[in-house]
Amino acid sequence: xxKELLKxxxxxxxxALRYGLQAYFGYPITPQSEALEHLSERMIDEGRVFLQAESxxxxxxxxxxxxxxxxxxxxxxxxPGFSLxxxxxxxxxxxxxxxxxxxxxxxxxxxxNIQPSQSDYFFMTKSAGHGDFHPIVLAPANVQELIDMxxxxxxxxxxxxxxxxxAGDGALGQMMESAELPPMQPVRTERxxxxxxxxxxxxxxxxxxxxxxxxxxxxxxxxxxRKLALIKANxxxxxxxxxxxxxxxxxxxxxxxxxxxSVMREARQAGLKVGLLRxxxxxxxxxxxxxxxxxxxxxxxxxxxxxxxxxxxxERAAQGKVPIRFHGRMGGIMPMVDxxxxxxxxxxxxxxxKS
Amino acid sequence: xxxxxxxxxxxEVVYSYPAALTERSTHYCPGCTHGIVHRLIAEVIDExxxxxxxxxxxxxxxxxxxxxxxxxxxxxxxxGRAPAMATGIKRVSPDKIVFTYQGxxxxxxxxxxxxxxxANRGELITTIxxxxxxxxxxxxxxxxxxLPGMVTTSSPDGRDCHIAGYPVQMSEILxxxxxxxxxxxEIVADIPSINKTKNAIKRAFMAQIxxxxxxxxxxxxxxxxxxxxxxxxxxxxxxxxxxKTFPLGTFKMTDAVKAxxx
Numbered sequence: 086x087x088k089e090l091l092k093x094x095x096x097x098x099x100x101a102l103r104y105g106l107q108a109y110f111g112y113p114i115t116p117q118s119e120a121l122e123h124l125s126e127r128m129i130d131e132g133r134v135f136l137q138a139e140s141x142x143x144x145x146x147x148x149x150x151x152x153x154x155x156x157x158x159x160x161x162x163x164x165p166g167f168s169l170x171x172x173x174x175x176x177x178x179x180x181x182x183x184x185x186x187x188x189x190x191x192x193x194x195x196x197x198n199i200q201p202s203q204s205d206y207f208f209m210t211k212s213a214g215h216g217d218f219h220p221i222v223l224a225p226a227n228v229q230e231l232i233d234m235x236x237x238x239x240x241x242x243x244x245x246x247x248x249x250x251x252a253g254d255g256a257l258g259q260m261m262e263s264a265e266l267p268p269m270q271p272v273r274t275e276r277x278x279x280x281x282x283x284x285x286x287x288x289x290x291x292x293x294x295x296x297x298x299x300x301x302x303x304x305x306x307x308x309x310x311r312k313l314a315l316i317k318a319n320x321x322x323x324x325x326x327x328x329x330x331x332x333x334x335x336x337x338x339x340x341x342x343x344x345x346x347s348v349m350r351e352a353r354q355a356g357l358k359v360g361l362l363r364x365x366x367x368x369x370x371x372x373x374x375x376x377x378x379x380x381x382x383x384x385x386x387x388x389x390x391x392x393x394x395x396x397x398x399x400e401r402a403a404q405g406k407v408p409i410r411f412h413g414r415m416g417g418i419m420p421m422v423d424x425x426x427x428x429x430x431x432x433x434x435x436x437x438x439k440s
Numbered sequence: 441x442x443x444x445x446x447x448x449x450x451x452e453v454v455y456s457y458p459a460a461l462t463e464r465s466t467h468y469c470p471g472c473t474h475g476i477v478h479r480l481i482a483e484v485i486d487e488x489x490x491x492x493x494x495x496x497x498x499x500x501x502x503x504x505x506x507x508x509x510x511x512x513x514x515x516x517x518x519x520g521r522a523p524a525m526a527t528g529i530k531r532v533s534p535d536k537i538v539f540t541y542q543g544x545x546x547x548x549x550x551x552x553x554x555x556x557x558x559a560n561r562g563e564l565i566t567t568i569x570x571x572x573x574x575x576x577x578x579x580x581x582x583x584x585x586x587l588p589g590m591v592t593t594s595s596p597d598g599r600d601c602h603i604a605g606y607p608v609q610m611s612e613i614l615x616x617x618x619x620x621x622x623x624x625x626e627i628v629a630d631i632p633s634i635n636k637t638k639n640a641i642k643r644a645f646m647a648q649i650x651x652x653x654x655x656x657x658x659x660x661x662x663x664x665x666x667x668x669x670x671x672x673x674x675x676x677x678x679x680x681x682x683x684k685t686f687p688l689g690t691f692k693m694t695d696a697v698k699a700x701x702x
Contacts, residue, residue, distance in 0.1 A: 108532050134531045138524070139557040146521035146554070150497070150528025153515045158532070176518050281513040281529065283536050285492025291507045293498075293516035 088263040093228050093253065094119035096264055097187055098161070100232040102127055104239055105272045107156035108134035110147040114166045115199040116255035117189040121161065133272070141166035145173030145186075152182035153292045155280025157239055157273060161187035163255070164197060164205060174248055175214030178309070179294025183242035185235075186220075187251040189258035190390075192417030200417025201255035201340060206394035209250050210368040217306055219313055220248040221320060222367040224338040229264040230365075231257060236267060245316055246279075252367060254390065256340045256419060322365040323374060327353065331360030332438040333429060334378055336399050337388040338364045341420060345388055348425045356440030357433055367395065372402035379403035384436040388412040388425050408436055458482035460491045462511045471671025473661040474502060474570065476628045478509050480638040481539070481568060484645055485512065494537045495529055497522040501543035502576040520551020523558035526565040537648060539566040545575045548584040548608045555614070555656075562619025562653040566644045569610065572661040573682060580666030584608040587685050592666070607685050611658045615691035621653035622697045624690040627660040629679045640690075643702035652696050660686055 091099075098120040101109075109128055111121040121137065128135035134151070138144035144160050151158040162170060167188045177184050190205045192198040209222045221241050225231040234251055242249040276282050281290055296302035326349060328334065333352075337345040342363035352359040362378065364371050379385065385407055387396045393411045400409055412428045414420045433439070447453060457463050460482035468474045485491050494512040498504060500519035507514030517525040522540035530538040547555050547569050558565065574592055575581040581594040585607050589598040599607075615623040622644055626637040637659055644655035660682045662674035669677060 108528070110528065136527070136531060139553055142521070143524040143527075143554055143557065146518060146524035147528035147531070149517075149521075150515065150525035151532045152528075153525070154495075154529045154532045154536075156532045158528075172518055173521075180516075281495050281515055282533065283493040283495060284511070284513050289511050289513055291514045291516070293507065293514075295504060295516050 088265050090261055091228055091264050091266070092119060092259065092261045093231055094189065094258040095123045096228050096266070097231050097235050097251065098123040099127065099266055100235040101159055101185070102131065102133075103267050103269045104236045105157050105270050106133065106159060107272055108151045108158040109160065110136050110138050110144040110151070110158070111160050111162065112138050112141045112144050112166060114163045116191055116258045117161050117163050117187065119258070120187065141169035142172065145170035148184055149173050149177055149182065152177065152184045153180070153281050155276035155282065159185040159187065161189070163189045164191045164193050164202075167205060167208070171214045174220065175216050175218070176294050177248050178214065178218035178220070179216060179305070180292050181246040182292065183246050185238045185242050185249050185251065187253065190252065190254045192415070198417045199255060201257070201390060201419055202415070202417055203254055203339060203341065203390040204392070204394065204415065205252070206367060206389070206391060209252055210370070213248070218309060219368045220250050221245070221316060221369070222250045222252050224252045224365055224367050225257065226339050226343045226363060228257070228260065228262045232264055232266060241320060245312060247312070247316070252339065254340050255417070317369040320366060321369045321371050323371040324363045324365060326361040326363070328360035328362060328378060330358050332358040332383045333360070333432060334382045334385045335359060335361045335388065335429070336364070336375065336385060336395070337361070338367060338395065341388050341390055344420060344422060345425060347422045348429060351422060351426055352429050357429065357438065359429060364395070370398050370402070372398065375399060375402035376404060379406040382407060383438050384432045385409045386412060386425070386428055386432050388420060390414055390419060408432070458486045460485035460494070460511055462509055464508055466509055467505060468502065469665045471662060471664040471674060472502070473572070473628045473659070476634060477568060477570060477637070477659055477661070478506065480634070480641050481541070482510060483638060484642045487642065488645055488649065490537045490645070490649070493535065494539070495533070497526045497529070497538065497540040499540070499542040499546040501546050503541055503543060503570065504577065506541050520546050520549070521554055522546065523551065523554040523563065523565065523567065527558055527561070527563050530563065530565050534564070537645065539568060539645070541568045542570070543576070544569070544571045544573065544583045544585040548610045555610070556617060559614045559620045559654045559656065560617040562621070564648050564651060565654065566648045567656040568641065569656055569658040570661045571658055571686065572663040574663050574666045576663050576666055585686070587681060609686065611656070611691050614656055617654070619654050620656070620692055621694045622647050622655035623692040625658040625660065625686060625688050627678065627683065627688060629675045639702050643697060643700055646700045646702055647697050650696070650700065652694065655697070660688070
């Protein structure tokens, strides 16, 4: 295969299609509308289902219906649309059907703006709807990883019959860079043995999230929690850069993770032993590894395009073993290498690490 | 089938559960018309021979457990979203017969956008719309279809349209959408009207099978419990009062639907 110059939004849409996407339901919202535009042509060309819904509320419920019917289905959106979908997320979690949602985060709250942000971290990892559940949240840092994670997203969604979010931001959606798309994979023709397909030759199936008997509902919840524990045990993903000898540890994900790679390199050039841990799954979170590293390094700097959301998970994982500082930008502003680097130096001074 | 086992050889079964209905006792209140409409739908499914291909979408409201009573595949939608969910199912399973079963709060309040857009797209689904002018499951609050002056637990002095707005006439609204092919309002207050309703439901399913477009049968229904009436009085009240705000009749029927032999 060859590398092509691809825009993030087009790349994940085309990648999803090549990974066997059977149905897409969406609603235009900046900064991810190119995905909907791309699929409006490609899905129809390939004889698959594409429908522009009247709202994100309708889109997520169409996704829910198609998932119940047992096909590979997704939607993509950004902040305000993602909020509207929260109702469906909860039903999807409660009824255990596999669904993939891409959220290209933009500045909030409210209508906010259309610039890159990471302020939906709490929403995606901790409270994507009413009730006790966590979606799996994947956090790509470049277009190639975004492409690759679409395949992983479908595999995980179907393996665990769960909701998977692919968490990008406006920068990742809009940037163009060279990347390689997967080869076209065959579309699955059979439907899973839990899907609603008509009861011909078998007993009727019901897909519901309603359990009026509290004991039954608690049983479902215990089952969901066991599944989440399994996901936590098996699916934590992260990347580490030069952590072996690090005195200081940077922790950042997605676009900011990428920026922090430059921060790390510049700090190293100046003689500071800085490492980087970049979570690739935001839920489940690399807490065991961070706990380990927290016992080894002298200080941690977390950087995010938010007021400090992943920061809370890092603090929880590090269990007070080491000073943790934070660099955050909000409102759709991306932090620059220099400003994060300045905070690295400040932390070095605070914990008496010298170059 | 347990019933048939006790029937002597020289007698035959002339009336039984339709195959598309389970034999479970319903949770519906005495005098409620959900049971009648469930049975009509099940009879239609049997007569059309589509039990094995049918997928139902249950609402939120008194019929939230409809899937316990129909012996077909079912999903349970969020409040008002049944038409969107049905759209998702039908688009990826065009060979299946998909229907939604919705009440007035579900379809005419929280789910107004979803039903109008599904109708306008000409979505190949069938909607059975139970209008009893009240929120039954939550305890008798004012519905979008509550009649002017009607007392409910959230309009204790009677619905004041200057404050609460006017009853929503969904069939009239749906009839002007381009994608709808068959929109009718029926009642299940006596044997003739029950038979007529069954015929309408059958036609609505046939319109889907023929691939003609969106069809909706609104059924004026009773809620003796929350209307504070006995079943007989409730039937009479529905006939007398509901039909004034919600006139019976067919609001849209394309020639192709008319040509169907229901």
